[in-house]
Each structure stands twice: as structure tokens, then as C-alpha cells.
Amino acid sequence: MKSIGITLFFCLVIFKAFGQEEKKQLKALSIAFYNLENLFDTIDDPKTWDESFTPEGDYNWTIEKLNTKIENLALVISKIGTPSLDKAPSIIGIAEVENKEVLEKLVNHPSLQVYDYGIVHFNSPDRRGIDVGFLYRRNQFNFLNAQKHFLALKSSKDEPIWTRDQLCVSGTIDNELIYFIVNHWPSRRGGAKRSEAKRIKAAELTQKISDSIFRLNKNANIIIMGDFNDNPTDRAFKKILKTKKAIVHKENHYFFNPFETKFKKGLGSLGFRDKWYLFDQMILSSSLTDTIGWKYLKASIYNPPFLQNKKGKYKGYPKRSSGSKFGYSDHFPIYVLLGKTSKP
Numbered sequence: 371m372k373s374i375g376i377t378l379f380f381c382l383v384i385f386k387a388f389g390q391e392e393k394k395q396l397k398a399l400s401i402a403f404y405n406l407e408n409l410f411d412t413i414d415d416p417k418t419w420d421e422s423f424t425p426e427g428d429y430n431w432t433i434e435k436l437n438t439k440i441e442n443l444a445l446v447i448s449k450i451g452t453p454s455l456d457k458a459p460s461i462i463g464i465a466e467v468e469n470k471e472v473l474e475k476l477v478n479h480p481s482l483q484v485y486d487y488g489i490v491h492f493n494s495p496d497r498r499g500i501d502v503g504f505l506y507r508r509n510q511f512n513f514l515n516a517q518k519h520f521l522a523l524k525s526s527k528d529e530p531i532w533t534r535d536q537l538c539v540s541g542t543i544d545n546e547l548i549y550f551i552v553n554h555w556p557s558r559r560g561g562a563k564r565s566e567a568k569r570i571k572a573a574e575l576t577q578k579i580s581d582s583i584f585r586l587n588k589n590a591n592i593i594i595m596g597d598f599n600d601n602p603t604d605r606a607f608k609k610i611l612k613t614k615k616a617i618v619h620k621e622n623h624y625f626f627n628p629f630e631t632k633f634k635k636g637l638g639s640l641g642f643r644d645k646w647y648l649f650d651q652m653i654l655s656s657s658l659t660d661t662i663g664w665k666y667l668k669a670s671i672y673n674p675p676f677l678q679n680k681k682g683k684y685k686g687y688p689k690r691s692s693g694s695k696f697g698y699s700d701h702f703p704i705y706v707l708l709g710k711t712s713k714p
Contacts, residue, residue, distance in 0.1 A: 396709040398667065399510065399543065400451040402459040403595040403650055405554070406443055407691060407699035408500070409476070410468045412436055418499030420468065439691055440472075442698050444479035450672045450703050458485045459705060460510045460543070463595040464503035465534075465554040469493065473503055492518040494535040502552045502596070504539045512542040521575050523556070523568055531556075531568070538579055544710065546591065546663050549583050551576055553596025555606075566606075569599060573606035580625075580655075588623065591664065592655040597701065599649050602630035607653075617659045617666075627653045628669035628706065639671055639702045641687040650704045658708070667707040677702060 410423035412431050423431040448458045467473055470491040477487040490504035490513070506513060516539045523531035537552040553576060556568035576594060583590045600606050607613045607627065615630035629651040638646025652669060659666050677698055679689050689697030 396711060397544070398455060398707055398709045399460040400455060400457070400705045400707055401461040401593065401595075401652070402447075402450045402672070402703055402705040403463040403465075403552075403597075403652060404443075404447065404450070404703040405465040405597045405650060405699060405701040407466055407701065409439065409443070409466060409472050410436075410499075411472050415468075415499055419497050420499045423468075435696070436472075436475075438696055440475050440479055441481075442691065442696065444476060444481040446672075446677065446698055446703065447476075448481045448485075449674075450705050451707075455707075458482065458507070460507050461550065462487075462505040463550065463552040464505060465552075465597045466500045467491070467503050468499050468501070470503075473505070477505060488513060490516045490537065490539050492516075492535060492537065494518065495520070495532040496534050497532045500534065500554075502534055502537050502554050504537060504550065504552055506539075506541070510543060513539070514541045514547075515539070519575060519579055521556075521572055523571060533568075536572070536575055536579065538583075543664065547587075548591040548593065548664070549580075551579055551592065551594045551596075553594065553598060555596065555598045555600065557599050566600075566604075569604075569606045570610060572598075573610035577610055584623070589657045590655060591657050592625075593658070593706075594625070594653040596651070597649050598651060601648050602627050602633045602651060611653065613653055618656075619660050622656055622660075624656045625653045626656060626659055626666070627651060628666070629704070632669070632671065637671060639673075639688075639704060640700055641684070650701055652704060652706045654706070664708045664710050667709045669704070669706045671702050671704050673702040 410420055412424055412433055414424045422428040425432050450459050473489050486508045487505045488508050494501045518535040518537055520535055521533055525531055533556050534554040539550045555572040558565050580592050611625050613625045613627040617626055629648055633648040638648045639650040640647050654666055677689055679685050679687050688700050688702050690700035691697045
């Protein structure tokens with residue numbers, strides 16, 4: 371099988387995603403998002419609240435524990451996707467990473483080194499010192515530009531609330547321009563309703579970023595991904611971003627959220643108090659559902675048995691890595707598959 375353009379992997383799939391029954395040959399690639407749950411180094415940064423993740427801190431965070439964490443996460447990332455692809459993701463949005471150095475340790479682990487991931491990372495003003503990031507396979511994604519966007523929040527006392535920046539990355543895949551907006555919206559600390567206004571502000575910033583892209587090209591390909599600390603049916607999505615749960619072929623210029631139908635079926639990417647939440651999502655501009663070029667094929671939560679607790683009251687929940695417990699993360703990764711017909 372010969373690759374056309376950049377070297378991407380090929381697979382045979384049923385071409386139903388494009389309304390046809392016969393088998394056709396596609397280029398296919400996976401785009402993932404993963405909240406890594408506290409990927410800290412072992413050094414105390416006096417400007418942030420990271421003291422717990424030091425050898426003397428609450429978690430006795432040693433280099434040995436960090437290396438175990440890196441090894442576990444690298445294994446997961448190398449397997450995200452489907453057996454038919456048998457490849458690590460082309461693009462990975464990341465949350466809860468302290469700095470570029472730990473991301474470099476991650477991509478240089480033997481499980482990932484072969485994929486030659488590039489890194490996009492900016493330090494954000496978050497008080498805990500955690501940021502979002504972006505990994506890309508250099509032979510598949512032609513990186514063009516990256517910008518961080520500050521989320522301005524104020525408390526009831528008109529004091530600044532320091533949280534994660536939003537990251538916008540642009541580049542081409544097989545000569546087709548795609549923009550990625552990586553998010554980690556404010557948490558539900560204090561309760562979902564009480565904290566909702568912060569996530570509404572975050573959604574407004576995401577909308578502002580996407581609007582600026584659409585002013586350049588009304589048919590721009592945009593993928594919004596992240597840990598939103600909101601479910602797909604919450605106000606930030608339905609009222610601000612105005613996401614749709616299904617593809618509407620007769621309508622242009624909207625955002626499609628394939629994870630809304632999954633949430634309504636009771637699926638989630640994290641569990642808390644006997645309830646599933648789908649905070650990790652990926653949202654696509656309509657240009658990726660109804661145009662030639664790269665098209666949406668499917669979305670999924672990557673939750674194989676080895677990522678789940680096998681017994682106890684947390685059975686089925688993500689096998690997290692916290693304190694003395696060494697699993698992976700308290701979130702399951704998610705991914706979307708894009709496909710493109712290959713030239714004859």
C-alpha cells in the first residue's frame with residue numbers, strides 16, 4: 371500500500387460514515403485528549419502550589435514515582451485508538467501537566483519515542499502550576515503557529531482567580547489546515563451551580579477564539595478539545611458554543627459534539643459518588659462533517675479493562691495515580707477518528 375502526501379497509516383473500513391456500503395480505502399488518523407492527572411516534576415516551584423508533589427511533600431513525590439507515572443502514561447498513549455489502526459494518535463491534547471520538561475520525559479519514553487512527538491506548551495498562571503499542552507507526530511502534522519489565551523476571572527471580592535490558559539494551535543495534515551483549541555476549564559469546587567459562571571466565561575473565551583478564526587475563513591476546520599468540568603448538555607455548551615448532538619447536513623457553521631449522545635447513554639470519562647461524568651470531550655466545526663477532505667468518522671472513550679479498577683466501590687472507574695496508589699489517571703482518554711479518501 372503506498373502512502374500519498376505525508377506518511378499516514380491506512381485501514382479498510384466500512385464506508386458508512388460517508389453514506390456508502392461498499393468497502394473503500396481510507397487514510398485514517400486519531401486525535402486524542404487525555405487529562406494526565408497531576409503530572410508534576412519533583413522540584414518545588416515557589417511561585418505555585420506544588421509542594422505536595424515533592425519528595426518531602428504529602429505524596430512523597432520522588433523521581434522513582436515520577437518515572438513510574440511516566441511509564442504508565444506512555445503505555446496508555448501508545449495504545450489509544452482502535453485495534454484496526456494499531457498506531458498511537460497523530461495529535462494529543464493534554465491537561466494537568468506542570469511544565470515542558472515532564473512532557474519531554476513523556477515523549478522520550480521508549481513506548482512513545484518511536485513516534486517522534488513534537489511539543490507545544492506554555493506556562494499558565496494557574497495557582498497549582500498545571501497547564502494544558504499539545505503533542506503532535508512530526509511526520510503527520512505540519513506545525514504552523516501556537517498562541518495562549520488568558521482567561522480573566524474575578525472572585526466575588528473582585529480579586530483575580532488564576533486558572534489555565536486556553537491553547538490554540540494551527541497546522542496542516544496532508545496540506546489541510548486545522549486549528550485545535552485545548553482547554554481545561556475551571557473546576558466545580560464549591561459546587562456545580564456555584565462555579566458555573568466561571569465555565570461560562572471559559573466558553574465565551576473559546577467562542578471568541580473560534581470566531582476570530584472564522585473571520586479569517588468561514589469554513590475553517592476547528593477542533594475544540596479538553597477537560598471542561600462540564601457535561602455535554604450543560605449551559606456552557608448548549609447556550610454559548612451552541613453545540614449540536616448530531617450532524618445536520620443542510621446547516622453550515624455550527625459545532626458538532628459527538629460526545630453528547632454518549633453522555634445521554636450513560637457513558638463517562640470519570641466517575642464520582644456513583645455517577646458518571648463526561649467532562650472530557652472533543653467538538654468539531656461542521657466543516658469536518660460535510661466537506662471533502664478530512665471528515666469525522668467516529669468518537670470514543672478509551673476505557674479498556676487495564677485502565678479500570680477491578681474491584682471495590684470504585685470498580686469500573688479509572689484506575690487513578692494518586693499518593694501511594696499507582697495507576698494511570700482519574701480520567702479515561704477520549705479520541706476522534708478522521709478519515710479521508712485516498713487518491714487512486
